[in-house]
Amino acid sequence: NAGVMQNPRHLVRRRGQEARLRCSPMKGHSHVYWYRQLPEEGLKFMVYLQKENIIDESGMPKERFSAEFPKEGPSILRIQQVVRGDSAAYFCASSQSLSGGITDTQYFGPGTRLTVL
Amino acid sequence: KNEVEQSPQNLTAQEGEFITINCSYSVGISALHWLQQHPGGGIVSLFMLSSGKKKHGRLIATINIQEKHSSLHITASHPRDSAVYICAVIGRRGSQGNLIFGKGTKLSVKP
Numbered sequence: 001n002a003g004v005m006q007n008p009r010h011l012v013r014r015r016g017q018e019a020r021l022r023c024s025p026m027k028g029h030s031h032v033y034w035y036r037q038l039p040e041e042g043l044k045f046m047v048y049l050q051k052e053n054i055i056d057e058s059g060m061p062k063e064r065f066s067a068e069f070p071k072e073g074p075s076i077l078r079i080q081q082v083v084r085g086d087s088a089a090y091f092c093a094s095s096q097s098l099s100g101g102i103t104d105t106q107y108f109g110p111g112t113r114l115t116v117l
Numbered sequence: 118k119n120e121v122e123q124s125p126q127n128l129t130a131q132e133g134e135f136i137t138i139n140c141s142y143s144v145g146i147s148a149l150h151w152l153q154q155h156p157g158g159g160i161v162s163l164f165m166l167s168s169g170k171k172k173h174g175r176l177i178a179t180i181n182i183q184e185k186h187s188s189l190h191i192t193a194s195h196p197r198d199s200a201v202y203i204c205a206v207i208g209r210r211g212s213q214g215n216l217i218f219g220k221g222t223k224l225s226v227k228p
Contacts, residue, residue: 033214042221043203048214056212091160104213106150108160 002027004094004109012115019079019086021112025094031055032075033106034067037089049075082116089113120144123204123219130226136191138222140204143185150216151178151189152203160203163189194226 005024013019025032034046045059049069060067064082069075079086089111095104121142130136140149151163164171164178166187171178175194180187191198201223205216 031214033216035216043205043216043218045215045217048212056215058211058215089158093160105162105165106214106216107162108152110159113158 004029004092004107006090006092006109006112008112009110010113010115012117013082014117015083016081019082019114019116021077021079021090021092021114023075023077023092023094023109025075025092026107029094029096029107031095031104032069033093033095034075034077035091035093037091037111039088043091046077079114082114084116087114087116119220120208120217121204121206121219123202123222125222126220127223128225130194130224132195132226132228134194134226136194136198136224136226138189138202138204138224140187140189140219141185142187142204142206142217144206144217145209146182146185146206147209147213148207149180149187150203150205150207151187152205154201154203154221156200163202191224196226196228199225 007022030051032049035043036046037043047060047067048056052071064080066078091111092109093106095106124139148167150165153161153163166180175192177190201221203221204219
């Protein structure tokens with residue numbers, strides 16, 4: 001069973017370009033989470049999605065950032081018109097469906113390191 | 118003040134030593150995670166707990182809900198344990214994905 005996969009692992013963009021980060025959850029997992037780690041800072045929650053639904057986007061910047069998790073295919077984190085401050089490591093995690101309201105363990109992907117020139 | 122505080126920030130130990138990393142939080146929580154971030158950046162979930170104690174190999178995690186405190190212990194530490202250890206909580210008011218992270222404890226174990 002492959003783990004959480006993210007691609008690309010490294011992404012370089014110039015200011016003003018778009019960045020698309022992909023996350024394929026573990027097989028059987030229907031919950032996806034995106035986190036951002038800025039240089040020399042801790043991890044911050046961005047968004048929590050289930051298939052075709054955004055459950056919690058309270059950590060997403062109001063502009064330029066969007067996320068989706070379609071019925072088929074990977075989850076996508078999209079950053080439009082990137083700026084230097086978007087340079088960070090973006091981690092995706094996935095978990096199984098909740099059962100009885102119990103929180104499930106999250107499994108993390110290797111991350112995508114975005115560099116904005 | 119951060120909602121999740123870890124101590125120490127940095128820790129250097131000799132191989133074989135018993136290590137303790139502490140995490141205190143100020144919000145009501147439904148669960149607490151301990152994560153390990155390797156020097157290459159990859160993140161591994163070590164434990165998720167909401168009460169009591171869990172053990173996996175040389176790692177032990179405890180949580181005291183009344184005192185809002187958790188500890189991660191490593192017995193017989195080894196250089197391969199060198200990593201950043203991160204405490205993260207799920208606040209009762211947030212969704213189960215909305216982890217609030219500590220800044221991490223950087224552990225270096227010398228041979």
